[in-house]
Amino acid sequence: xxxxxxxxxxxxxxxYDPRVRGFFFQGVLVLLIGWMAxxxxxxxxxxxxxxxxxxGFGFLQQPAGxxxxxxxxxxxxxxxxxxxxxxxxxxxxxxxAAIGIVLATIIxxxxxxxxxxxxxxxxxxxxxxxxxxxNLPLLLQLLFWYNAVLSSLPAARDAIQLAPGFYLxxxxxxxxxxxxxxxxxxxxxxxxxxxxGSFLVRRWAKARQAATGEQFPIGLTTLGLVVGxxxxxxxxxxxxxxxxxxxxxxxxxxxxxxxxxQLFPEFVALVLGLAIYTGAFIAEVVRAGILAVSRGQTEAxxxxxxxxxxxxxxxxxxxxxxxxxxxxxxxxxxxxxxxSLAVAIGYPDLVQVFMGTVLNQTGQAVEVVAITMIVYLTxxxxxxxxxxxxxxxxxxxxx
Amino acid sequence: MTVMTPQRSFVxxxxxxxxxxPRSVAGPVAWMKENLFSGPINTVVTVLMAWFxxxxxxxxxxxxxFEAVWTGEDGSACREDTTxxxxxxxxxxxxxxxxxxxxxxYPIDLRxxxxxxxxxxxxxxxxxxxxxxxxxxxxxxxxxxVVPIVSYWLLAGFPAIGLRNVPTGVWxxxxxxxxxxxxxxxxxxxxxVLLALGRRSRLPIVRLVCVIVIxxxxxxxxxxxxxxxxxxxxxxxxxxxxxxxxxRPLIGVAFFASAYMAxxxxxxxxxxxxxxYEGAMSLGLSYPKMMYFIILPQALRIVIPGIVNTFIGLFxxxxxxxxxxxxxxxxxxxxxxxxxxxxxxxxxxxxxxxAGIFYFLCCWGMSWYSQSVERRLAASxxx
Numbered sequence: 058x059x060x061x062x063x064x065x066x067x068x069x070x071x072x073y074d075p076r077v078r079g080f081f082f083q084g085v086l087v088l089l090i091g092w093m094a095x096x097x098x099x100x101x102x103x104x105x106x107x108x109x110x111x112x113g114f115g116f117l118q119q120p121a122g123x124x125x126x127x128x129x130x131x132x133x134x135x136x137x138x139x140x141x142x143x144x145x146x147x148x149x150x151x152x153x154a155a156i157g158i159v160l161a162t163i164i165x166x167x168x169x170x171x172x173x174x175x176x177x178x179x180x181x182x183x184x185x186x187x188x189x190x191x192n193l194p195l196l197l198q199l200l201f202w203y204n205a206v207l208s209s210l211p212a213a214r215d216a217i218q219l220a221p222g223f224y225l226x227x228x229x230x231x232x233x234x235x236x237x238x239x240x241x242x243x244x245x246x247x248x249x250x251x252x253x254g255s256f257l258v259r260r261w262a263k264a265r266q267a268a269t270g271e272q273f274p275i276g277l278t279t280l281g282l283v284v285g286x287x288x289x290x291x292x293x294x295x296x297x298x299x300x301x302x303x304x305x306x307x308x309x310x311x312x313x314x315x316x317x318x319q320l321f322p323e324f325v326a327l328v329l330g331l332a333i334y335t336g337a338f339i340a341e342v343v344r345a346g347i348l349a350v351s352r353g354q355t356e357a358x359x360x361x362x363x364x365x366x367x368x369x370x371x372x373x374x375x376x377x378x379x380x381x382x383x384x385x386x387x388x389x390x391x392x393x394x395x396x397s398l399a400v401a402i403g404y405p406d407l408v409q410v411f412m413g414t415v416l417n418q419t420g421q422a423v424e425v426v427a428i429t430m431i432v433y434l435t436x437x438x439x440x441x442x443x444x445x446x447x448x449x450x451x452x453x454x455x456x
Numbered sequence: 457m458t459v460m461t462p463q464r465s466f467v468x469x470x471x472x473x474x475x476x477x478p479r480s481v482a483g484p485v486a487w488m489k490e491n492l493f494s495g496p497i498n499t500v501v502t503v504l505m506a507w508f509x510x511x512x513x514x515x516x517x518x519x520x521x522f523e524a525v526w527t528g529e530d531g532s533a534c535r536e537d538t539t540x541x542x543x544x545x546x547x548x549x550x551x552x553x554x555x556x557x558x559x560x561x562y563p564i565d566l567r568x569x570x571x572x573x574x575x576x577x578x579x580x581x582x583x584x585x586x587x588x589x590x591x592x593x594x595x596x597x598x599x600x601x602v603v604p605i606v607s608y609w610l611l612a613g614f615p616a617i618g619l620r621n622v623p624t625g626v627w628x629x630x631x632x633x634x635x636x637x638x639x640x641x642x643x644x645x646x647x648x649v650l651l652a653l654g655r656r657s658r659l660p661i662v663r664l665v666c667v668i669v670i671x672x673x674x675x676x677x678x679x680x681x682x683x684x685x686x687x688x689x690x691x692x693x694x695x696x697x698x699x700x701x702x703x704r705p706l707i708g709v710a711f712f713a714s715a716y717m718a719x720x721x722x723x724x725x726x727x728x729x730x731x732x733y734e735g736a737m738s739l740g741l742s743y744p745k746m747m748y749f750i751i752l753p754q755a756l757r758i759v760i761p762g763i764v765n766t767f768i769g770l771f772x773x774x775x776x777x778x779x780x781x782x783x784x785x786x787x788x789x790x791x792x793x794x795x796x797x798x799x800x801x802x803x804x805x806x807x808x809x810x811a812g813i814f815y816f817l818c819c820w821g822m823s824w825y826s827q828s829v830e831r832r833l834a835a836s837x838x839x
Contacts, residue, residue: 083661090665097692104691176498177491178505192819194772196779196786197811204793205804394677401779412683422687430676430684437675 101423110420117143123414125405127321139415146410147432153327153406154393154436160332161392162385165339172344183340190337196398198334203326203402213314222306224314230325231307234318240294241301247290248283255279323404327396335392342388346381347373378451386444390437397433407432519544520809525802526551534800546806549798556792557810560628560783569610569619570631576606577638585825587832600642611635624702628783630814632702636709636774636784641767643710648717649756653747655718656725666718673715678773682708682780705777713770720762724755757833764826768819775815785811 071077105112117140124134129148132141171183190198208227211217216226224231255278262273294301307317350373358368399406400413407429416425480486492502523544525534532538534546550557559570580603583595611631613621627635654666673681685708689699699707728751736746756763778787789807792798 079659083659086662086665096694100694101688101691104695107695174501175491175494176501176505178509179501182505182509188820189816192768192816192823193812194775194786194815196775197808197815200786200790201805201808201812205808209801209804397677397679398776398779400679408677408679408683412680416683416687422691426680426684426688430672430680433677433680434672434675 116419146407150406153396157331157392161335164336168340169343187337187340195334199330202330207322229322230320231314231317233304233306236303244287244290247286251282251286255282327399327404338388342384346377349380350376382448531798531800534802543802546802549803550810553792557629559631561626573607573610629788630785632784637771639706640709640713640770644713644717647714649721651718652721670715670718678712681712686780716766720759724759761826761830768822
């Protein structure tokens with residue numbers, strides 16, 4: 058009879074042990090990366106010494122010595138440093154990204170919903186827009202807007218008048234600038250009061266509807282409060298002592314447009330190109346989100362007696378947003394990153410100012426590239442952080 | 457106590473007359489009523505859109521075809537003051553420069569080499585994309601191994617067999633656009649798969665390295681990666697080693713596309729049910745065998761549309777190499793349109809229109825392919 062033999066676990070060679078193998082592979086990887094980093098750093102030090110290029114971040118305090126045409130902070134070629142140039146470029150990037158995101162969202166939602174419209178022509182026009190724009194490189198579109206469209210606009214003295222006070226010319230878009238005097242603060246106060254008031258009304262109306270089922274025209278009231286209060290304040294101020302807001306309207310002179318404020322053509326082309334390009338992608342995101350809400354939801358809402366508008370607002374859109382928000386976030390990030398194509402048309406954004414001019418002047422490639430990349434990474438992380446918070450707020454609450 | 461129940465029921469005694477049939481439910485008129493004029497708002501939208509199309513389409517057609525200039529020697533053929541009529545697209549300019557747009561400054565007597573390269577590449581692409589093609593395994597070897605080597609010999613030269621060297625500095629136009637995208641595609645797919653596998657690995661250091669590489673690359677714009685490849689790559693190599701001007705952006709583009717590809721492939725890996733992994737392991741397959749024979753074929757199949765979308769993005773992104781000084785299609789157009797010989801306002805638009813048509817056809821073809829694959833995959837899922 059076979060006796061039960063105490064069996065030792067099978068002894069295999071160490072090279073077949075997955076744990077040993079894991080350690081081995083990771084060790085090799087660490088060594089490889091360490092070797093590459095060592096080689097890169099030592100070569101870089103060697104090369105920089107040979108080319109007599111300084112290293113370190115001291116250059117940020119050195120005078121920049123070049124001009125930038127669009128600046129939000131005090132900046133001049135003589136008095137400002139490379140550090141100031143970095144901030145100017147960053148602010149310009151953020152401005153383009155912010156305006157571009159707002160415009161692209163509006164265009165994208167409009168086109169995405171239009172693509173699902175029952176109206177045949179509207180749906181086809183929206184599809185054509187999405188298909189054409191998505192299949193063309195952004196750089197080509199930017200060059201088209203800047204070199205072909207905006208540069209063939211008439212000179213400033215024959216500028217096209219879009220609306221009274223709005224002039225489009227080869228120098229960009231001239232538009233009225235609002236000039237406020239001291240009392241205009243009251244209008245702002247009235248505006249804030251209107252917003253707070255509409256919040257209170259909304260809370261009261263919601264509570265009342267929950268208790269009694271009676272509805273209250275919240276939308277109209279909000280509009281009235283938010284718009285009405287400032288208008289009332291403006292009227293009162295105007296009646297008591299002259300208008301508090303005056304507009305500095307651009308005037309078309311014999312040779313030039315004077316007054317008003319000016320948007321540079323580079324800025325107009327970049328915002329236009331980015332908004333139209335990203336809008337096409339957002340349209341697809343929106344369409345997919347709405348289609349992801351099953352038909353049963355719409356039918357159930359109709360059978361409960363909700364009107365089409367209410368169905369959209371209370372049933373379809375809240376559910377579609379859950380699908381829409383994550384890809385929408387990545388579209389916003391794409392737009393921000395794509396704003397770096399400004400370098401192709403000469404808009405002074407972060408890449409153009411810092412990676413272009415500053416890099417050429419100082420030659421400190423490592424520091425400049427590192428700073429630029431860190432700035433973009435930070436923007437990406439911050440944007441996705443806030444979109445994640447929003448996403449959590451609207452996410453499905455499960456038991 | 458008796459309860460009086462009020463008479464509430466009502467029974468009809470006479471039959472109602474039948475309603476007339478609906479006027480029409482089929483045919484073009486009914487269709488228009490349903491889709492274009494179903495209500496006042498809809499009617500307004502239809503009218504507005506029709507007006508918009510009438511405002512937009514005829515000028516575009518006029519520009520592209522009816523008023524276009526097809527023949528001419530220089531800019532005067534495309535100017536209003538010399539021709540005396542409205543001038544649309546200046547196709548004469550595009551035709552005159554078509555060889556420059558195709559090959560850049562590639563030596564004229566050697567242009568059969570890029571042509572042969574296009575052919576070799578086209579065979580590889582068709583072999584890979586045609587899902588029912590014979591011997592697709594051989595096709596993969598051809599595409600990922602034979603095509604790169606033969607293309608390199610053809611384009612850069614191989615003096616041993618009589619192909620003289622052509623420096624990359626004279627390459628240009630569509631040739632460079634195709635080279636950059638082809639290299640990006642050939643490198644990014646395998647590297648992306650490796651990065652994706654690394655990201656889902658059990659080994660913490662491997663995972664960490666892959667996550668850092670992927671997230672870092674996806675967080676910065678491509679143009680900064682290209683600048684980095686252009687300015688920092690020479691710094692990191694020891695003196696004496698120089699990297700070709702064209703190779704630097706190639707590395708940047710391939711690196712960038714790999715990170716995006718990795719995320720697409722990871723999506724596919726995550727979609728494979730755990731049972732597939734467990735089944736493979738219970739059969740005693742090692743990790744490489746499990747991945748190669750069981751997991752990757754299924755995962756890659758699911759994400760073919762995503763892979764093609766990444767290729768489309770990559771193809772469009774190759775235009776960015778023009779910013780770092782490579783003569784791709786965009787750059788050749790930019791330099792030609794400023795040529796004083798062809799000084800005419802219409803030339804600006806014509807160059808961009810040509811590039812637009814080229815990029816649109818390529819990208820649209822790719823997305824058409826990805827959609828047809830998607831339909832095919834969906835059909836296999838249906839029961």
